[in-house]
């Protein structure tokens with residue numbers, strides 16, 4: 884089973900120094916190692932640090948992007964009770 888995070892735990896990692904976690908469709912992604920390579924820029928990613936960025940993600944990317952980077956960036960999932 885993957886590591887489970889509450890939304891409060893994710894919110895504590897809102898900067899590159901603290902891990903820059905973002906949530907996409909219930910998955911938790913640690914973006915610190917990727918911010919400087921992100922083709923869309925570091926700034927836009929930093930703005931959604933600690934938050935659910937599903938809406939923003941699907942606005943600019945397709946499923947292939949998520950599949951490709953999942954093995955590298957996904958560190959777990961949001962706990963069920965935290966999604967309610």
Ligand code: HEM
Nearest residue numbers: 912921922923927928931936939940943944945948952956
């Ligand atoms: C797991 C998280 C993310 C990954 C792996 C990722 C990866 C990428 C990649 C590979 C591209 C190049 C374009 C493409 O191949 O489709 C891109 C572009 C972009 N990304 Fe992300 N991204 C992520 C999250 C985000 C988030 C949360 C935002 C917004 C808050 C964002 C905003 C953008 C923008 C604005 C572009 C440029 C689109 C364009 O030039 O048309 N990305 N991203």
